[in-house]
Amino acid sequence: MTDDTGTCITSPLPRRTASRGIGKALTERCLQALGKLRVPKCNIFLFSSNSRGKSFWQYNGWNLRQDLAVLKRKTYGD
Numbered sequence: 001m002t003d004d005t006g007t008c009i010t011s012p013l014p015r016r017t018a019s020r021g022i023g024k025a026l027t028e029r030c031l032q033a034l035g036k037l038r039v040p041k042c043n044i045f046l047f048s049s050n051s052r053g054k055s056f057w058q059y060n061g062w063n064l065r066q067d068l069a070v071l072k073r074k075t076y077g078d
Contacts, residue, residue, distance in 0.1 A: 023056060024060055027060060030042075043065075044057055044062060045070065
């Protein structure tokens with residue numbers, strides 16, 4: 001799904017759907033929608049321990065960026 005900010009939102013599909021092309025089809029639909037909005041590029045964030053996810057994205061033409069780091073800070077609580 002693509003929201004009005006151009007953010008492509010996905011979640012992992014069950015393993016039984018693997019190799020059916022569902023994830024790739026959803027990704028392509030999101031990328032086409034972003035392209036129509038003239039969004040020049042898209043980034044994916046995933047946990048570095050997610051080797052299955054990393055393999056999926058790289059297999060589908062995405063490149064691992066070495067030039068970025070993700071930082072976080074809590075806004076409340078301990």
